[in-house]
Amino acid sequence: MQLLNSSQYAIRILSYIANNREKSLYNAKELAEILSIPYKFLTKIMTDLVKAEFIISIRGRDGGYKLSKPASDVTVIEILDIFNEFVNYEQCVLGIGKCDGEHKCAMHDRWIEPKNLIQKMFEETTLENLEGRDFKLC
Amino acid sequence: MQLLNSSQYAIRILSYIANNREKSLYNAKELAEILSIPYKFLTKIMTDLVKAEFIISIRGRDGGYKLSKPASDVTVIEILDIFNEFVNYEQCVLGIGKCDGEHKCAMHDRWIEPKNLIQKMFEETTLENLEGRDFKLC
């Protein structure tokens, strides 16, 4: 019951960039150091973020990465979707196919409330909401 | 962001047995069929449940499995613990070590409420609470 490493890293990267607007570009080397993320793994994730159009990359010398849109336009659930997490809201918590709301699995009545709350939170939380000073970075 | 297959199977197996008390013993073959769980994987999980003392097994011909204690004494969180899920309540949602409540990660203030709700639910839900007719079994 936890997020994929890729999702955790992506949220940390995007929220760090959103939170530090003084620089216009961040490169992979400094992001890897500041956030303590393995460099090679980070570059792979950055490419995913570029392909998903959350990040714009500038190649070549003095290149780097920046957000492609305002922080208020990026929700956490969209970030999770990149790595195929939480995509299927109708997935049964006990893995018995999809929930049609009619045939319930044993956990349903207990699960549905926390499920809806966590889903709502991921949907409504944007990078802008994740701003603030003194966050743990690594 | 989902439970391990092993955890899902274990909950389904235990709640099925708790819910059907007419028989005193259930064997692996029938459980695998009724719950549509791969037989060989199910027997592996049953051995885990026996070692964790949630299940008593009777070996040999006409053997099988039964609960080792009343359904009201088995919480879902204990089942998850068997597979090392949700064991560490202090794990950071963004994977940055443990949360000491002082140094917060970017998600903290948004995460803490749904986290507490889901944790409370898993702690307070027992096999007895999972009883009812007409649940989806597979």
Add this chain to the structure above:
DNA sequence: ATCAAATACTACTAAAAGGTAGAATTAAAA
């Protein structure tokens, strides 16, 4: 033009989770 510093691509390795195969063990029943 060349160099240097950056991203992108291809391919591989390692670890964890999910699942399978077959033999060994147990114990009731015939």
Add this chain to the structure above:
DNA sequence: TTTTAATTCTACCTTTTAGTAGTATTTGAT
């Protein structure tokens, strides 16, 4: 005592996730 039906053990295979290595490509600066 033999057979049979059950659990348990050991070992393996497959898939997914996590991470690494090396090369190619891009582009500003010299």
